Amino acid sequence: MLTTTPNLTRPDESYAALIATHEGLSEAESHALNARLILILMNHIGDHAILTDAMRLARDPKGQG
Amino acid sequence: MTALVPERYAVAFRLYPYAKSPDQDAATPVRRKVVIVGGGPIGLATALDLGRRGVPVVLLDDHEGAGLGSRALCFAKRTLEICDRLGAAGPMLDKGVQWNVGKVFHDDRLLYDFNLLPEGGHAFPAFINLQQPWFEKFLHDAIVKAQAEGAPIELRGRNRVDAVTPAADHVTLDIMTPDGPYRLETDWLIACDGARSPVRGMLGLSFDGRVFEDNFLIADVKMKADFPTERWFWFEPYFKSGDSALLHKQPDDIWRIDFQLGWNIDRAKELEPANIRKRVDAMLGPGVEYELDWCSIYTFQCRRMEKFRHGRILFAGDSAHQVSPFGARGANSGIQDVDNLAWKLTLVLDGTAPESLLDSYDRERIHGADENILNSTRATDFITPKTPVSKLFRNAVLTLAEHLPFARTVVNSGRLSVPCTYDGSALNGPDHPDMPPRTRPGSPCPDAPVAGGWLLQALGRGFTLMTINAEAPEQVTAHGLTVPRLALATTPEIAARYLGEAPGAVYLIRPDQHVAARWDRYDEAAVAAALAKALGKE
Structure with missing residues (x-):
């Protein structure tokens, strides 16, 4: 089951790290990095049902309740 | 005339x-x-x-x-x-070229190689x-x-x-x-x-189905090259002969080369031998001598x-x-x-x-066709991404695949043909939970060594009652058919492929070597009922 309740141990640090990861990259390079990041996180999660729940939620954030 | x-x-x-x-x-x-x-x-x-x-x-x-x-x-x-x-x-088998190793390249980099590693104990190669x-x-x-x-x-x-x-x-x-x-x-x-x-x-x-907007050039070339007998696949090859390329060995020193040309091409021009040679030269490098054996441009559909x-x-x-x-x-x-x-x-x-x-032919083979169309469509979408974002993800997978094994499982240059299991077919009889899933009703029988040869060769042309550690008559007659028994010794392969956790097993095998039903012991009425089902009599 997809976790949608707050789950980040250090939200501000994680978000800042995400932005910093893109520093100095062109837009194309950033898009490529995002794609790699999504694939790495997908593999970490692994479970197909959770992944498709997350994809649906990303496509339609209002769809959640 | x-x-x-x-x-x-x-x-x-x-x-x-x-x-x-x-x-x-x-x-x-x-x-x-x-x-x-x-x-x-x-x-x-x-x-x-x-x-x-x-x-x-x-x-x-x-x-x-x-x-x-x-x-x-x-x-x-x-x-x-x-x-x-x-x-x-x-x-x-004598004439054909056997191969097990595949290599996948992106641009000029070898991303990884794979071995089909055929499971031991089969009469035929992958x-x-x-x-x-x-x-x-x-x-x-x-x-x-x-x-x-x-x-x-x-x-x-x-x-x-x-x-x-x-x-x-x-x-x-x-x-x-x-x-x-x-x-x-x-x-x-x-x-x-x-x-x-x-x-x-x-x-x-x-x-009906889907047309893929892409052209592929096949160039079968004859050459005495010392490339190994492997399947080589390039995404966006450095030699620029196509958006993807494939090199595969055939008998008689012939090599299959495939180039993805894109959609808007001048077919007649691309088929001119001089233009084909330009692409092949770029791929094989200078000084490789070859003859063009057979060339063709094709588009394809999944339908x-x-x-x-x-x-x-x-x-x-x-x-x-x-x-x-x-x-x-x-x-x-x-x-x-x-x-x-x-x-x-x-x-x-x-x-x-x-x-x-015959209606079960329709249902079972449509099941098979749908599985093949699904696999082949997915491979095609990976090889020829249809949108910028799809290409972005495809190339992200390729970049990761060079270093991270998990990404290699996503790389798709074709999921190679395996027979389908007729799950849910009306011809399927009872299953047994202690036996391996790979031989559940509807599955094609995996081969295995048996006394004097191979299991698939020991199965008859008609139905077979296969027994492992189980008593049964030498033949069963029901519904107008006489089904002979094939009693097997419990070898490691037979145990792993057919017995699982069960102490004994009785399999009813169809004439096409797919499993019709299986039990942990022989029961005359159960076998007759499963035979009726497999004959479409229910």
């Missing part, structure tokens, strides 16, 4: 030259039991399977043998097992590469041998079907020959006449007919379903159609099974 049935393509092997049949002079149309249209791999295999089962078949083709050009190339283990049952696999004309020739050789042993198979070259008229209990065919037209009636018609199936067209039946059975007309192979070449699922799936159809039609013809058994 040949002007009435002109050649549409050059023939590699002239196998069944035209000879006038007495049917052509008959005052009223002669009625045949089974007519097959199309002498490609699927038509020949159908004729061979039915003929060996004693069913009289007439095969019609508008040419006199195997068309030139390698076309179908990779033949999978299941195809070889089926051809072995048909007495044709030995020469295929794949062989063999040009289609040779595959057809070996099937034809087996037909000639079967004919000499009395199999009622008749092949009629230069017999072109010009009209098909279905009736309730037969089909009428108008046929053109070098001696002019004649008419034939047949109880059953099997259309194995390829992706552009004239029979399907004459019946006005639809063939199927809504139904494979239309009354007394059955469609098999590419006439019924078409896939992209990625995964070698074309001819291999067609051979599985034959495997599924021949025993069913035989039992319907001799009255053992009701005509409705």
Whole structure:
């Protein structure tokens, strides 16, 4: 089951790290990095049902309740 | 005289030259039991399977043998097992090139290599590469041998079907020959006449699916190169000969090279030998000598007919379903159609099974076709991304694949053909929870070494009652069939593939070597009920 309740141990640090990861990259390079990041996180999660729940939620954030 | 049935393509092997049949002079149309249209791999295999089962078949083709050009190339283990049952696999194995290693490149980098690592204890390798004309020739050789042993198979070259008229209990065919037209009636018609199936067209039946907007150039080149016998696949190759490229070894020092050219191309220009050579030179590097053996540009579709059975007309192979070449699922799936159809039609013809058994051909092979279309569509979408974002993710996968094994599982240059399991088929009987999932009802039997040879060779032409550590009579008679028992010793392979956690096992195996039902002990009534189910009597 997809976790949608707050789950980040250090939200501000994680978000800042995400932005910093893109520093100095062109837009194309950033898009490529995002794609790699999504694939790495997908593999970490692994479970197909959770992944498709997350994809649906990303496509339609209002769809959640 | 040949002007009435002109050649549409050059023939590699002239196998069944035209000879006038007495049917052509008959005052009223002669009625045949089974007519097959199309002498490609699927038509020949159908004729061979039915003929060996004693069913009289007439095969019609508008040419006199195997068309030139390698076309179908990779033949999978299941195809070889089926051809072995048909007495044709030995020469295929001798002539074909066996391969196990594949390498995947992006630009100029080797991302990874893989080994098909075939599981031990199988008579046949995972794949062989063999040009289609040779595959057809070996099937034809087996037909000639079967004919000499009395199999009622008749092949009629230069017999072109010009009209098909279905009736309730037969089909009428108008046929053109070098001696002019004649008419034939047949109880059953099997259309194995390829992706552009004239029979399907004459019946006005639809063939829907997806067209892929891409062109692929095949260049079969003859060269004495010391490349290893491996499958090499490039995404966005550095030599710029295409958006993707494939190099694969065939017999006789021939190499299959495939270039993805994109959608808007000048076909005639790309097919000029000088332009093909430019691409091949860039790929092979300077100083490699080769000859162009056969070249072709193709586009492809993934589509199927809504139904494979239309009354007394059955469609098999590419006439019924078409896939992209990625995964070698074309001819291999067609051979599985034959495997599924021949025993069913035989039992319907001799009255053992009701005509409705043929509806299970439709359902089971549509299940197989859908699985093949799904796999082949996914491979195609990976190889030729359709949108910028799809290309972004594809290339992200390729970048990660060089360093991270998980990403290699997503790289898709074709998921290679494996036979499908007929899960949910109406012919399936009881399963047993302690036995391995890979041999559940509907599954093709995995091969295994047994005393004196191989399991699949020990299975009969009809149904078999296979027992492992279980008592059973030497044969079971029910529903008009006598099913012989095959008692197996518990070897490590048999235990792993068929026994699992169960102490003993009894399997009812169909004539196409798929599992019908399984139990942990013999029960006469249960076996008879499962046999009735597998015959479509329920």
